[in-house]
Amino acid sequence: MGIRHLQTFMERKVNGGLYTVKMEQEISKAxxxxxxxxxxxxxxxxxxxxxxxRRSLLCGSQVWVVERTAETFFKRLTDSGAELxxxxxxxxxxxxxxxxxxxxxxxxxxxxxxxEGIDARMTLAVAADKFDRTMPxxxxxxxENVARQHGKLFISTDVECDQALAIYATKHKALAVISHDTDxxxxxxxxxxxxxxxxxxxxxxxxxxxxxxLLRTLNLQWRQMAIWATLAGNDFFKYDxxxxxxxxxxxxxxxxxxxxDYVRRLPLRNKxxxxxxxxxxxxxxxxxxxxxxxxxxxxxPPALMCTVLTLYRLRQYGVIRMFEADLLLLIAQQxxxxxxxxxxxxxxxxxxxxxxxxxxxxxxVYSHMARVCKALGLPQEYRPSPPYDGHRFHNxxxxxxxxxxxxxxxxxxxxxxFYIDAKST
Numbered sequence: 195m196g197i198r199h200l201q202t203f204m205e206r207k208v209n210g211g212l213y214t215v216k217m218e219q220e221i222s223k224a225x226x227x228x229x230x231x232x233x234x235x236x237x238x239x240x241x242x243x244x245x246x247x248r249r250s251l252l253c254g255s256q257v258w259v260v261e262r263t264a265e266t267f268f269k270r271l272t273d274s275g276a277e278l279x280x281x282x283x284x285x286x287x288x289x290x291x292x293x294x295x296x297x298x299x300x301x302x303x304x305x306x307x308x309x310e311g312i313d314a315r316m317t318l319a320v321a322a323d324k325f326d327r328t329m330p331x332x333x334x335x336x337x338e339n340v341a342r343q344h345g346k347l348f349i350s351t352d353v354e355c356d357q358a359l360a361i362y363a364t365k366h367k368a369l370a371v372i373s374h375d376t377d378x379x380x381x382x383x384x385x386x387x388x389x390x391x392x393x394x395x396x397x398x399x400x401x402x403x404x405x406x407x408l409l410r411t412l413n414l415q416w417r418q419m420a421i422w423a424t425l426a427g428n429d430f431f432k433y434d435x436x437x438x439x440x441x442x443x444x445x446x447x448x449x450x451x452x453x454x455d456y457v458r459r460l461p462l463r464n465k466x467x468x469x470x471x472x473x474x475x476x477x478x479x480x481x482x483x484x485x486x487x488x489x490x491x492x493x494x495p496p497a498l499m500c501t502v503l504t505l506y507r508l509r510q511y512g513v514i515r516m517f518e519a520d521l522l523l524l525i526a527q528q529x530x531x532x533x534x535x536x537x538x539x540x541x542x543x544x545x546x547x548x549x550x551x552x553x554x555x556x557x558x559v560y561s562h563m564a565r566v567c568k569a570l571g572l573p574q575e576y577r578p579s580p581p582y583d584g585h586r587f588h589n590x591x592x593x594x595x596x597x598x599x600x601x602x603x604x605x606x607x608x609x610x611x612f613y614i615d616a617k618s619t
Contacts, residue, residue, distance in 0.1 A: 196376030198427040203450055204379070210407040215370075215388055217398040221274045224369045230277040234363040236356070236373035237282045237341055239390040240264070241331035248322035248329060252308075255332045261340050267395050268344035276369070278345030281359040282338050304328045356381075370402075377428055379405050380419040412454040422457045426450060461486060473570040474499075480566045481507050484617060494610050496575040500567060501526040502610050504560045509613040514552060516614070517599050521590055522556055523607045526581035534586065542588035549591040553584050 204211040224231035364383035392401035443452040478485035564577040
């Protein structure tokens, strides 16, 4: 989970990125400055730890044994003087549906492989060895019931669980976070990150990842880490969408260094922007590096902003002509201002091949821009349904290709034609 390949990078490339932690000893040291050192636990991350007996897991688990192991582990931490707070995934965030579905399909495929192995009469030992790395944990075990007996349990519903956990840990000055999610490496905070998969429940020794060591290796500031992690490949975007960009950076073994170089070149502002202005700036940056400081874009009506950015992107990559961009913007403006009645727009007599393709291309790229807008937390008014009318586009496209488009034809949208200055990529 988290940022693809970052765990390996931390272990092999980051000087001081991985170190050994004696949990009871760390709690004892922390008690010199606070009464009850806080440890915040990503509860989902502990299923792998408590389901590590692969032979037992193949048998369906010994639920009582797993729950007692978890109970003993939590009790030893609290007996050492720690306060435990647990976070657990609640409602699935809408922007994670695709990722969740993909993971469930992958889990299904892995279980089919295991079932076929069992049907082939593999011995338990052979099956446990063969499927060691692909066997899903038994999430039917109610770890949350055990956790409630040893500390507070928060079910995250409004934001991503890792975000809520990191915010809580930072606000309450936690000693450590227990998780296996490398997303926690990009969150600012003085807490340690203890890796759940490395915990020895008998000795309470584990491995920890040093966030500051990663920051030094990349030579980045904390406020640059979110952009770096998103481009590196977390759950924010599908990896397939990022891969062409990452391939342009060169060898994948240098990916994290090259990304850090790229992020360092992006301008940082000293003055503080209000939230919506900052979000709009990030939205422009996703569209094109050239737009990050073009604040004139903020004069575009919210209902047309997504259209203008979409057209800039399409013009920058040379896939639409200027008059086509003008026509799409004009129709978007006419729809938002109710200039015409879509129900009265006649069918075109014949479809134009290029216009047919452009209609679908515009809507597809628009949907990606709207998705970014939503992820940034901008209001709904910035991401209406695609302002496109296929009947009108085909009808006007035929007319515009047979005449010279004059300034008065596009007067109503002239001030928002920022794509005129789009530099080809």
